[in-house]
Amino acid sequence: MTQGEKDKLIKILSDPILWGSSFCKVVDKNGKTVPFVMNPQQTELVNGLSKYNIVLKSRQLGITTVSCCLSLYYAITQPNSHCMLISFSMDSANAIFDKLKQMYDSIPNAIKPRELANNRSYLKFDNGSKISVCTMGSKELARGSSLKFVHISEVAFCKQDKVVKQLLAIEQALLPDGKIVLESTANGLNEFSNMWERAEQGESLYKPFFFSWIDDKIMFAEEYKQFAIRYKGIYGKSLEHNELEPIEQTYFDMGASLEQLMWRRLKIANSTEMQFKQEYPANPLEAFITSGANIFNAEKVQRLFNERKTIEKITSIPNIPIELKLYLNNYLTVRRHIVGGVNSTLL
Ligand SMILES: Nc1ncnc2c1ncn2[C@@H]1O[C@H](COP(=O)(O)OP(=O)(O)OP(=O)(O)O)[C@@H](O)[C@H]1O
Numbered sequence: 487m488t489q490g491e492k493d494k495l496i497k498i499l500s501d502p503i504l505w506g507s508s509f510c511k512v513v514d515k516n517g518k519t520v521p522f523v524m525n526p527q528q529t530e531l532v533n534g535l536s537k538y539n540i541v542l543k544s545r546q547l548g549i550t551t552v553s554c555c556l557s558l559y560y561a562i563t564q565p566n567s568h569c570m571l572i573s574f575s576m577d578s579a580n581a582i583f584d585k586l587k588q589m590y591d592s593i594p595n596a597i598k599p600r601e602l603a604n605n606r607s608y609l610k611f612d613n614g615s616k617i618s619v620c621t622m623g624s625k626e627l628a629r630g631s632s633l634k635f636v637h638i639s640e641v642a643f644c645k646q647d648k649v650v651k652q653l654l655a656i657e658q659a660l661l662p663d664g665k666i667v668l669e670s671t672a673n674g675l676n677e678f679s680n681m682w683e684r685a686e687q688g689e690s691l692y693k694p695f696f697f698s699w700i701d702d703k704i705m706f707a708e709e710y711k712q713f714a715i716r717y718k719g720i721y722g723k724s725l726e727h728n729e730l731e732p733i734e735q736t737y738f739d740m741g742a743s744l745e746q747l748m749w750r751r752l753k754i755a756n757s758t759e760m761q762f763k764q765e766y767p768a769n770p771l772e773a774f775i776t777s778g779a780n781i782f783n784a785e786k787v788q789r790l791f792n793e794r795k796t797i798e799k800i801t802s803i804p805n806i807p808i809e810l811k812l813y814l815n816n817y818l819t820v821r822r823h824i825v826g827g828v829n830s831t832l833l
């Protein structure tokens with residue numbers, strides 16, 4: 487090996503993004519096997535990864551896939567790395583294992599350590615590394631120790647009464663340089679939304695990453711194109727700017743293209759606007775309040791939240807009843823709508 491080749495290899499081995507695109511392949515949404523070139527959301531997560539990470543997201547942006555890649559990267563390049571991919575149900579854990587296996591099989595044999603075990607629960611290598619796939623609450627979790635990397639899928643759909651306790655145990659098992667990624671779409675106001683809220687307010691160790699459908703210009707590119715053609719077929723012409731409804735105008739101002747907005751219209755025609763917002767949120771509040779039961783008018787709260795400048799979180803309220811004080815900044819969040827610099831409504 488020449489010095490140039492050696493330098494190149496060292497560079498690849500020290501960078502999971504480069505390692506992934508050099509050695510891993512993924513089956514894309516069109517069923518094609520392609521080199522795993524990370525999309526902007528995956529790159530942002532990997533580059534910004536801290537020890538504790540929480541990801542709230544729109545569907546299908548590739549967060550589970552990038553976690554499979556990170557597990558393989560650590561397990562193969564760093565001996566004695568124990569990585570865990572956890573999910574809320576057996577079916578979902580199996581689907582994750584399939585993704586992991588597909589990516590693992592695509593890696594050239596020359597760079598793989600020797601396999602000691604390869605079954606539906608884990609991959610184990612002769613360099614002392616192991617990647618386990620299990621469900622939340624399984625015995626495997628209790629045995630997990632010295633964890634290098636942990637990914638938990640759909641945290642908002644795990645049994646919420648157990649999630650905090652189990653997370654604590656997993657966090658205890660993390661190595662000092664270990665990393666944990668909690669990934670979920672929203673499922674109403676619950677432990678996951680609390681964890682998100684605390685992370686967003688800088689009140690916990692977790693670093694928040696929010697990925698909106700509007701920011702995706704790659705993963706659904708083919709579908710946007712197809713839906714735009716279908717839209718034209720149904721309505722005789724493409725959507726034009728002057729036809730946008732107020733909420734669509736807000737999304738347009740946030741960066742959504744007309745093609746994406748046609749895609750959104752057809753998705754909603756096939757389900758409901760609420761369902762769309764739950765699966766494809768444009769901001770965190772939209773994700774949480776449309777996916778649970780609400781006392782307040784979700785549309786109004788969202789409209790105000792979309793005009794972010796006019797809304798602020800209140801962290802202390804004088805003379806608040808003790809019953810509510812217990813929950814303030816925990817389960818209870820109070821926001822104030824400011825009109826022309828004057829505080830007006832408590833939300
Ligand atoms: N960088 C990429 N290039 C091409 N295809 C990708 C890439 N990343 C992921 N995919 C494909 O996109 C699809 C969705 O990926 P994945 O399941 O990881 O997304 P997710 O954000 O975890 O989705 P979910 O909302 O279901 O949890 C999969 O078919 C995967 O193979």
Ligand SMILES: [Mg+2]
Nearest residue numbers: 549550639669
């Ligand atoms: Mg996922």
